[in-house]
Each structure stands twice: as C-alpha cells, then as structure tokens.
Amino acid sequence: KNQVEQSPQSLIILEGKNCTLQCNYTVSPFSNLRWYKQDTGRGPVSLTIMTFSENTKSNGRYTATLDADTKQSSLHITASQLSDSASYICVVSFGNEKLTFGTGTRLTIIP
Amino acid sequence: KAGVTQTPRYLIKTRGQQVTLSCSPISGHRSVSWYQQTPGQGLQFLFEYFSETQRNKGNFPGRFSGRQFSNSRSEMNVSTLELGDSALYLCASSPTGPGAGELFFGEGSRLTVL
Numbered sequence: 001k002n003q004v005e006q007s008p009q010s011l012i013i014l015e016g017k018n019c020t021l022q023c024n025y026t027v028s029p030f031s032n033l034r035w036y037k038q039d040t041g042r043g044p045v046s047l048t049i050m051t052f053s054e055n056t057k058s059n060g061r062y063t064a065t066l067d068a069d070t071k072q073s074s075l076h077i078t079a080s081q082l083s084d085s086a087s088y089i090c091v092v093s094f095g096n097e098k099l100t101f102g103t104g105t106r107l108t109i110i111p
Numbered sequence: 112k113a114g115v116t117q118t119p120r121y122l123i124k125t126r127g128q129q130v131t132l133s134c135s136p137i138s139g140h141r142s143v144s145w146y147q148q149t150p151g152q153g154l155q156f157l158f159e160y161f162s163e164t165q166r167n168k169g170n171f172p173g174r175f176s177g178r179q180f181s182n183s184r185s186e187m188n189v190s191t192l193e194l195g196d197s198a199l200y201l202c203a204s205s206p207t208g209p210g211a212g213e214l215f216f217g218e219g220s221r222l223t224v225l
Contacts, residue, residue: 031211032210032211034214036216041221043115043201043203043219044154044201049212049213089154091154093209094210098210101155101156
C-alpha cells in the first residue's frame with residue numbers, strides 16, 4: 001500500500017530558529033514529491049516539487065531534499081518567521097496521475 | 112491571473128440533505144481534482160476531471176459525485192449527508208493533471224453537517 005508518513009506531527013520553535021520536517025514514503029512507482037504549506041482554514045500552497053533525479057530544491061527560506069534510495073525527504077526552514085506557522089504537507093505522486101498525501105506537520109512559531 | 116475559486120466558502124447542512132459545491136479553475140487549466148480534508152484523515156483524493164471526463168476516482172461511496180463543464184468549471188455533489196461528511200472540501204486545478212506538475216488549490220468549502 002502506498003503510504004506517506006511525516007514527522008513530527010507537531011513542532012513548536014522560537015522565531016528566528018531553523019527547523020527540519022521529515023517525510024518518508026513507500027510509494028511506487030515514484031513520479032515526484034511535493035511540499036505544500038497550508039495556513040489554517042486556507043488551501044495548500046506549493047513550496048517545492050522534485051522529480052526522481054533532483055535531490056534538492058529551494059524556495060526562499062525553504063529547502064527541500066530528496067533521497068530516492070532511502071525514500072526520504074526533508075523540508076528545512078531557515079530563520080523562521082511568525083508567518084511560517086502553518087501545516088506542512090508532503091505529497092508523493094505515483095503512476096497514473098495519483099497522489100498520496102501525508103497527514104502533515106503542524107508548525108508553530110512563537111515570538 | 113485569477114486563482115482557483117470555490118463557492119460557497121462555508122455552509123451548514125443537516126443529515127440527509129444534499130449539497131453541491133462549485134469550483135472555477137485557473138483559466139486554461141483543463142484538470143480539476145477534488146479532495147476531502149478532515150483533522151483525522153488529512154487530505155484524501157475524491158476524483159479528477161479532465162475535459163469533462165472523470166479520469167480517476169478515490170475510495171469514496173457513490174454519494175459523492177462530480178462533473179465538469181465545457182468551460183472546465185466543476186461541481187461536486189454529496190447526497191444523503193452524514194455527520195462524517197463534515198470537512199473542508201478542496202478543489203485544485205492544473206494544466207494536465209494532478210500528478211504531473213504544479214497543482215493550484217482553492218481556499219476550500221467548509222461543510223458542517225448537523
């Protein structure tokens with residue numbers, strides 16, 4: 001069964017600090033992996049999308065890495081800001097246009 | 112360029128009623144997909160339409176249905192509502208399909224079933 005697991009479920013850090021969110025997947029055949037940011041009550045917004053051949057991609061203070069051999073991805077947030085408080089969802093695409101969603105990491109930034 | 116628009120944003124229904132949600136995709140996008148999001152289950156895929164044809168369907172009962180019009184606008188319908196149908200319903204559009212490239216989500220329709 002295709003699965004995407006994220007850790008931790010929730011995380012609280014001080015403003016200005018860095019953090020790393022994890023995503024492990026067992027999806028096959030793998031097509032691409034995305035990270036989305038979802039503010040409370042809003043729709044998800046894409047941060048990064050990586051194919052099998054890419055192992056890192058950045059979007060401002062967000063950097064995603066992908067290790068296709070170990071089927072792991074991470075999202076690193078640098079110099080966190082209050083506006084980074086949100087849920088971060090890892091999504092893996094596999095054959096035939098299907099997506100498998102992780103349950104997300106709830107990040108809270110405190111001043 | 113306007114984003115994905117979903118209406119209504121909020122609605123309250125009672126058990127047994129039916130509901131229709133609407134989604135207008137980004138201009139030029141032919142694929143519209145629908146998702147249910149609940150605190151316990153996260154995001155779950157409902158179905159995807161491309162050029163008025165349903166291409167993929169998730170594991171939801173037949174009470175959940177949808178359609179897409181020639182202008183790519185899409186609707187989803189839930190009949191005989193149950194308490195467990197309370198959720199945020201998200202629609203997303205893309206040029207070719209949800210799996211291949213960028214997926215753009217709307218703000219969602221929050222359904223509460225009493």
